[in-house]
Amino acid sequence: MTMTSTRKIGDVILDLQNISLAFGGVKALTDISFDVRKHEIRAIIGPNGAGKSSMLNVINGVYRPQQGKITYRGEHRKDMDTYAAAKSGIARTFQNIALFKGMSVLDNIMTGRNLKMKCNFLLQALYWGPAQKEEIEHRKKVEQIIDFLEIQHIRKTPVSRLPYGLQKRVELGRALAAEPEILLLDEPMAGMNVEEKQDMCRFILDVNDQFGTTIVLIEHDMGVVMDISDRVVVLDYGKKIGDGTPDEVRGNQDVINAYLGVAH
Numbered sequence: 731m732t733m734t735s736t737r738k739i740g741d742v743i744l745d746l747q748n749i750s751l752a753f754g755g756v757k758a759l760t761d762i763s764f765d766v767r768k769h770e771i772r773a774i775i776g777p778n779g780a781g782k783s784s785m786l787n788v789i790n791g792v793y794r795p796q797q798g799k800i801t802y803r804g805e806h807r808k809d810m811d812t813y814a815a816a817k818s819g820i821a822r823t824f825q826n827i828a829l830f831k832g833m834s835v836l837d838n839i840m841t842g843r844n845l846k847m848k849c850n851f852l853l854q855a856l857y858w859g860p861a862q863k864e865e866i867e868h869r870k871k872v873e874q875i876i877d878f879l880e881i882q883h884i885r886k887t888p889v890s891r892l893p894y895g896l897q898k899r900v901e902l903g904r905a906l907a908a909e910p911e912i913l914l915l916d917e918p919m920a921g922m923n924v925e926e927k928q929d930m931c932r933f934i935l936d937v938n939d940q941f942g943t944t945i946v947l948i949e950h951d952m953g954v955v956m957d958i959s960d961r962v963v964v965l966d967y968g969k970k971i972g973d974g975t976p977d978e979v980r981g982n983q984d985v986i987n988a989y990l991g992v993a994h
C-alpha cells in the first residue's frame with residue numbers, strides 16, 4: 731500500500747500538553763504530550779489498557795483530564811466538551827459499533843448530519859420551504875458519501891442485516907456525514923477479515939486524501955498501522971514511550987520491550 735503523493739501535511743491542528751487522567755486510583759494517562767498535524771494520519775498504539783481509548787475520549791470531550799492543556803485550531807482549552815468538540819469538527823467512530831440497528835444505512839448516515847441542520851422541528855413546521863431545501867442538500871451530501879463508500883446497493887437495508895465489515899463502513903459514513911476536520915477512529919479494523927481490512931484501509935486513505943480529513947486512529951493491527959500512518963504515538967501503562975514515524979517507532983527499544991512484555 732502506498733501513500734498518495736499529492737498529500738501535504740500542514741501545521742499543528744491539535745496539540746495535547748501534559749495530559750493526565752485518573753479514575754480514582756487508576757492512572758489512565760500520565761503527563762502525555764503529542765500533537766497532530768493537519769492532514770496527517772496519526773496512530774495511537776499500545777498494549778491492552780495502555781490508555782488509548784482514554785486518550786481519544788479526552789480529545790472529543792468524553793473524559794476531562796485532571797491536568798493538561800488542549801489546543802485545537804489555535805484555541806487553548808483546559809478540556810473539551812463533547813458538543814463543542816463535535817460542533818468544531820471532531821467526529822469519531824467507536825470500538826463497538828454504535829449505529830441504530832433497525833434503521834437503514836441511509837437513515838443512519840443521515841443522523842450524522844444532525845449538527846449541520848439549521849432547521850429544527852418547529853422551524854420545519856413554520857418554514858416548510860427552506861426546511862425542505864435544506865433537507866435536499868443534506869440528502870445530496872449523504873448520497874455522495876454513500877457513493878464514495880461504495881454502499882449504494884445496501885442504502886435501504888437495515889444495518890442489523892449487514893455483515894460486520896459493512897456495518898463498520900456505515901459507521902465511517904455517519905462520521906463523514908458531519909464533514910469533520912478531524913476523524914477519530916477507535917479500532918476501525920477490529921474483528922475484520924483480511925479483505926474487509928484492505929477495504930477499510932483504502933477508505934481511510936481515500937478520506938484523508940480526497941477530503942483532506944485529519945485522522946487519529948487506534949489500531950491493534952501493526953501491519954495496518956505501519957502501512958498507513960504518518961506518525962505513531964505509543965502508550966504503555968498510561969505513559970508515552972514512543973513517538974515518531976513508523977520506522978522510528980519500530981526501532982524504539984522501549985516500544986519493543988512493551989510489546990514483548992519485558993518487565994518494567
Ligand SMILES: Nc1ncnc2c1ncn2[C@@H]1O[C@H](COP(=O)(O)OP(=O)(O)OP(=O)(O)O)[C@@H](O)[C@H]1O
Pocket residue numbers: 753756757758776777778779780781782783784785
Ligand atoms: N471509565 C473508566 N473507569 C475506570 N477505569 C477506567 C475507565 N476507562 C478506562 N479505565 C482504566 O484506564 C486504563 C486505560 O484504559 P483504556 O481503555 O484507555 O486503555 P486502552 O489502551 O484503550 O485498552 P484496550 O486496548 O484494551 O482497549 C485501564 O487501566 C482501564 O481499566
